[in-house]
């Protein structure tokens with residue numbers, strides 16, 4: 001029992017959210033399940049999340065990672081807003097990763113805004129899990 | 140400012156971080172629990188359980204809105220099972236909470252069971268204490284009712300709501316899962332669907348057959364309660380669990396549910412049952428702590444070589460396990 005307890009210590013908690021107005025969350029669900037299978041606790045909040053909702057959920061759930069799925073093309077407006085709200089809530093240590101269709105020229109802009117990784121549609125879920133495990137900052 | 144101050148002031152980040160410590164580092168968290176304890180005992184705790192998909196989370200959302208309309212502050216704890224295969228979990232109850240985003244008098248936390256049986260996470264009781272001390276007036280715990288060992292939610296909540304929905308197969312799920320005995324209030328949700336009268340009738344029939352439920356207490360066969368003077372059994376009219384029909388998605392019937400909760404709360408207060416339930420809960424909790432403590436103390440004294448040796452003897456049938464344990468525990 002004690003052995004088990006030490007294993008579950010510092011379980012990685014991930015918020016998976018879908019900001020913006022498009023209503024497709026199949027991709028986000030697939031990633032959520034993969035992360036669960038990778039041993040993480042995934043708080044799945046679903047579609048049409050505003051930056052405020054995402055930052056508040058990240059705060060209350062004390063997550064280590066925020067995973068954003070964006071297909072709508074509104075990433076350049078949404079993501080800086082989300083990053084700002086996370087900052088407002090003092091969540092400076094949270095790893096933010098983005099999945100979806102992001103034009104290559106926009107990736108540096110998102111990274112500038114504080115996004116740690118952008119995963120395109122073809123990324124294997126194993127790579128995503130690995131990236132999170134290697135880069136998560138747990139306090 | 141100390142962590143205690145921050146919690147008492149309901150600082151959201153401090154609360155969130157504290158919950159993580161309660162989950163991840165139970166021993167380290169004991170000190171803050173000690174400090175919080177004098178501030179607990181004020182919140183009204185509602186347990187909501189039922190089969191997956193019956194609409195519990197949607198109902199929590201509607202219920203929380205109703206309590207907000209009464210100017211009550213609310214904390215919500217949603218518990219979902221950890222996958223025994225990966226140790227991971229998908230906690231999806233926040234999806235239904237969208238109406239309440241941005242309200243500073245609501246705090247919601249999703250918890251995974253992390254291998255704990257009984258429908259709750261090991262730390263759930265401690266998180267309840269945290270929210271209670273932080274001054275949340277109503278605490279709602281949502282948990283999947285899969286039957287068995289639901290004693291935990293009974294011991295933690297002042298009122299237990301069992302949620303049912305029509306059309307989940309022929310049987311009433313709550314009956315199948317043995318949730319009948321623990322309900323203070325029944326909800327037949329999805330009342331917009333077909334088959335509601337049949338579900339209600341089935342519940343009523345089961346309740347009739349189950350009338351002597353008034354004496355229900357949390358039994359702990361060999362527990363501390365046997366060492367204490369028995370709590371007097373009041374000769375009061377037993378509480379009759381009402382059956383409320385709701386459509387959670389449109390908040391229909393929530394006022395009836397709210398009235399039922401308030402009636403149950405009043406009934407318990409009137410007859411001193413809240414105090415009695417609290418007492419049983421604390422007996423249960425102290426038992427758990429005592430077991431943990433004794434186990435830790437004991438195991439720190441057992442020489443690993445002796446344990447290893449005894450296991451070998453039991454494996455090879457030189458010794459039976461009963462004698463082995465007697466030898467372990469006998470210290471001249």
Ligand SMILES: Nc1nc2c(ncn2[C@@H]2O[C@H](COP(=O)(O)OP(=O)(O)O)[C@@H](O)[C@H]2O)c(=O)[nH]1
Pocket residue numbers: 190191192193194195196197198232235328329330331332385386387388389
């Ligand atoms: N038709 C109908 N659907 C509902 C009602 N309440 C919840 N639902 C739906 O039932 C599904 C499961 O709800 P959820 O609250 O997540 O159930 P839980 O698993 O018990 O927490 C969701 O799609 C809800 O929108 C209701 O009163 N009527």
Ligand SMILES: [Mg+2]
Pocket residue numbers: 195196197231232281
């Ligand atoms: Mg739910």
